[in-house]
Amino acid sequence: MQLKSIISALVLALSVTSCSTVSKLVYRIDVPQGNFLEASKVAQLQTGMNDKQVQYLLGTPMLTDPFGANTWYYVYLEQRGYETPEQHTLTVNFNQRNIVTDFHLDKPLPDDSQVAVNNAIIESQKTEPRRWWKFWQYW
Template identity: 60%
Template sequence: MKIKLILTALCMSFVVSACSTVEKVVYRIDVPQGNYLEKSTVDKLQVGMTREQVKYLLGTPVLQDPFSTQTWYYVYLQQKAYEAPQQHTLTVNFNQAGNVTDFNLDKPLPETKREVVNNAIIEATPQESGSWWQFWK
């Protein structure tokens, strides 16, 4: 009877300890939410741009100030697999004429690495025209 109790307790301890390691084995995808902000596009933002120019550059804002339409918020939340989520908030303020007066990014954006695309044109050498029945030459 004691052996059954010991074996049951041993099996239960293995089952409970195994569940804690399964979490890191399961694949989790990267989850970007909100406006995708890149350092290169945020660097193009300038004081004096119109609302249309900002919307063309950064897209539609996630949040507009409900009490005045002079402030736009671009929020970008990135959660990579098992890492803690990182949130970046860009605040763009406009004047009455609709031009950017100032903008503020809460923390610096990471550099994005772009892969170089090989656009080389490959030209085929022309084949000598021969008889149709000598295709192996």
């Protein structure tokens, strides 16, 4: 009787802990946060643009300089599943007349042409129309 309870306790303990050893079993969604920065949009950014043009091109900044409105920060953070999060920060500096004096991107953005697109067009093969009396051919 004592042996049965010990064996059942061991089996229960092993079955409970076996689930915790499997890593990456639970699906985690991709979490993008902040301003989505595209390489093509950042390439269009130039010194000499005014603040309205920058805001039209890149959107509203995530952060502005708390001690003055002369620096805008565009921050993009992406967490893909179980990978380490990747952050890109674009800093845009303005002068007193709200003209871009310089900008700095902390690390290069992935190229837009290399990004995998899930909206692929699937071409269907031309087939003859289905007839109701030939139903056995389509199973």
